[in-house]
Amino acid sequence: SQQGEEDPQALSIQEGENATMNCSYKTSINNLQWYRQNSGRGLVHLILIRSNEREKHSGRLRVTLDTSKKSSSLLITASRAADTASYFCATGATNKLIFGTGTLLAVQP
Amino acid sequence: DAMVIQNPRYQVTQFGKPVTLSCSQTLNHNVMYWYQQKSSQAPKLLFHYYDKDFNNEADTPDNFQSRRPNTSFCFLDIRSPGLGDAAMYLCATSRATGTGYEQYFGPGTRLTVT
Numbered sequence: 001s002q003q004g005e006e007d008p009q010a011l012s013i014q015e016g017e018n019a020t021m022n023c024s025y026k027t028s029i030n031n032l033q034w035y036r037q038n039s040g041r042g043l044v045h046l047i048l049i050r051s052n053e054r055e056k057h058s059g060r061l062r063v064t065l066d067t068s069k070k071s072s073s074l075l076i077t078a079s080r081a082a083d084t085a086s087y088f089c090a091t092g093a094t095n096k097l098i099f100g101t102g103t104l105l106a107v108q109p
Numbered sequence: 110d111a112m113v114i115q116n117p118r119y120q121v122t123q124f125g126k127p128v129t130l131s132c133s134q135t136l137n138h139n140v141m142y143w144y145q146q147k148s149s150q151a152p153k154l155l156f157h158y159y160d161k162d163f164n165n166e167a168d169t170p171d172n173f174q175s176r177r178p179n180t181s182f183c184f185l186d187i188r189s190p191g192l193g194d195a196a197m198y199l200c201a202t203s204r205a206t207g208t209g210y211e212q213y214f215g216p217g218t219r220l221t222v223t
């Protein structure tokens with residue numbers, strides 16, 4: 001069964017704008033991860049946030065986690081054309097990750 | 110650079126003809142995963158190895174098998190590919206199982222079934 005669902009399914013913005021993607025999940029989690037996937041390629045790990053953390057930053061990425069609402073958001077600031085990709089959240093409470101449905105981000109130059 | 114390598118990047122096979130996809134890693138990770146990803150969908154875990162221990166997902170068809178002869182290599186065997194098995198197959202590794210460990214992915218093998 002699918003653990004996470006991303007919203008929106010697709011997002012198109014202009015270069016320099018911020019992009020926000022949301023992930024909702026169903027059951028309690030220990031950790032939540034975000035991955036990026038460029039078209040036709042493998043996934044690349046972006047950031048991991050633990051259930052006792054509320055916010056985490058990495059470069060232009062900001063991730064928040066609200067365990068009471070079972071949701072997380074990924075913010076990419078000052079987007080670039082190279083940020084064009086699919087973004088997946090991944091959660092799970094046991095020994096494996098379950099990936100969400102993904103958000104397809106298109107950054108127009 | 111330590112990495113996860115998948116060969117071939119593109120594989121074409123005929124309906125019902127067995128095919129093997131390969132994955133190797135230089136990360137010396139204990140865990141190796143195989144995922145199936147169809148167009149515009151999330152990666153779906155097929156199975157994983159923790160060292161030599163094989164863990165199959167309950168909904169993985171019997172048509173899919175895997176071998177891990179050593180730490181570095183892992184193979185995905187599709188015994189009788191059907192048209193519905195056309196997908197991207199992703200190999201990934203991690204130091205251990207659990208959601209607290211990031212996974213490192215290979216570039217994937219795109220399988221076409223004719």
